[in-house]
Amino acid sequence: MRKVFLGALVAVMPLAAAAQVESYTIDPIHSFVNFTIDHLGFTTLHGRFDKSTGKATVDRAGRKGTVDLVIEAASVSTGDNDKGSRPRSRDEHLRSADFFNVAEFPRISFKGNVKFSGDGANEVEGQVTLLGVTKPVVFKMDRWKCGAHPFSKKEMCGGTASGKIKRTEFGMKYGVPAIGDEITLTMGFEAYKD
Amino acid sequence: MRKILIGSMLAAAAPMGVAAPESYTLDPHHTFVHFGVDHNGFSTIWGRFDRSSGKFTFDRQAGSVVLEVIVETASVTTGDSARGNRPRSRDEHLRSPDFFNATEFPRMTYKSRNAKLNGDVPVEIQGELTLLGVTRPVTLAVDRWKCAPHPVTRRPICGGNAIGGLKRSEFGMKWGIPATGDDVMIRVTFEALKD
Numbered sequence: 001m002r003k004v005f006l007g008a009l010v011a012v013m014p015l016a017a018a019a020q021v022e023s024y025t026i027d028p029i030h031s032f033v034n035f036t037i038d039h040l041g042f043t044t045l046h047g048r049f050d051k052s053t054g055k056a057t058v059d060r061a062g063r064k065g066t067v068d069l070v071i072e073a074a075s076v077s078t079g080d081n082d083k084g085s086r087p088r089s090r091d092e093h094l095r096s097a098d099f100f101n102v103a104e105f106p107r108i109s110f111k112g113n114v115k116f117s118g119d120g121a122n123e124v125e126g127q128v129t130l131l132g133v134t135k136p137v138v139f140k141m142d143r144w145k146c147g148a149h150p151f152s153k154k155e156m157c158g159g160t161a162s163g164k165i166k167r168t169e170f171g172m173k174y175g176v177p178a179i180g181d182e183i184t185l186t187m188g189f190e191a192y193k194d
Numbered sequence: 195m196r197k198i199l200i201g202s203m204l205a206a207a208a209p210m211g212v213a214a215p216e217s218y219t220l221d222p223h224h225t226f227v228h229f230g231v232d233h234n235g236f237s238t239i240w241g242r243f244d245r246s247s248g249k250f251t252f253d254r255q256a257g258s259v260v261l262e263v264i265v266e267t268a269s270v271t272t273g274d275s276a277r278g279n280r281p282r283s284r285d286e287h288l289r290s291p292d293f294f295n296a297t298e299f300p301r302m303t304y305k306s307r308n309a310k311l312n313g314d315v316p317v318e319i320q321g322e323l324t325l326l327g328v329t330r331p332v333t334l335a336v337d338r339w340k341c342a343p344h345p346v347t348r349r350p351i352c353g354g355n356a357i358g359g360l361k362r363s364e365f366g367m368k369w370g371i372p373a374t375g376d377d378v379m380i381r382v383t384f385e386a387l388k389d
Binding site: 029030031032034039040041042043044045046048049050077079080081090143145147149150151156157158159160178186188189190 | 223224226228233234235236237238239240242243244271273274275284338340342344345346351352353354355373381383384385
């Protein structure tokens, strides 16, 4: 429905303007949401969501864009997935109701507006929905490039973006402060023009 | 028994301010080697080795750290492990002779006998990495370091983060350069329990 609506909007716009809004699909094999969190004040634990999907638009003339990302919460991976003789592995614990509660909230979503400055996108302002709670988050674009894939020659955009959230604001309170409240999110992404 | 022995050694040494060298074993559940590499000039792909082990000896008085870490190359993971209808997943490709050649070289090792300390805090580890049978110097900057009792178990631990870099072509890993970057960023996060 939304796509039909967008399509109709684009159709009634003048041709020149219509050509400016490009639609992209995020390449899940080259797009990952990574996170880091403090562990007991000693070290920084890194994690990654292995499965995500999404769409984006880029309006080069208008110097803006949109991102719509869906992350599979159960795909969380921190390198500890084998419980061995323990009751559970860390990844199993992260999927439980103590953290991502994936049975009840299988998806984490992000919708944002891309802002351009200088040569490319430099910030994404949006809303993340985690554990059913929606909060604003700002991602800074650390890398951004649009161009042709060096081999397939398909048009694409890619980059990396980073931002911070506090997990307690989403109701994820287990282990705070021994396990940090602040989570740094770093996303590497590539998206192909539709 | 060991704790008692170390305790009595410390007690005897304390008046002179002499601390014995302490040996630590890396906690594999809280120690990971991560790497980042450029992909086609568009984005940065991050990977992680899920299995590693190691030990280090920390001598505050002598200002030395002696370290040895073993990383299981087949435990490499970049989030692309299911091949689907492709001939292979990226992780499978990384284990192949094009990259880590995990069958022939199941382990890479990092050894150091030289650390720079600022007071009693290691700030730089100068070591040698053996990857694909090639040994080259790799320096890690320690950008986080803390030794204290574990807040729950009270057992003494040291933990931190270290960063560094290398050129993979220098180890003979040349596949895909320059589309898949030659420069590899390294980020090690670790916690180690006192023996």
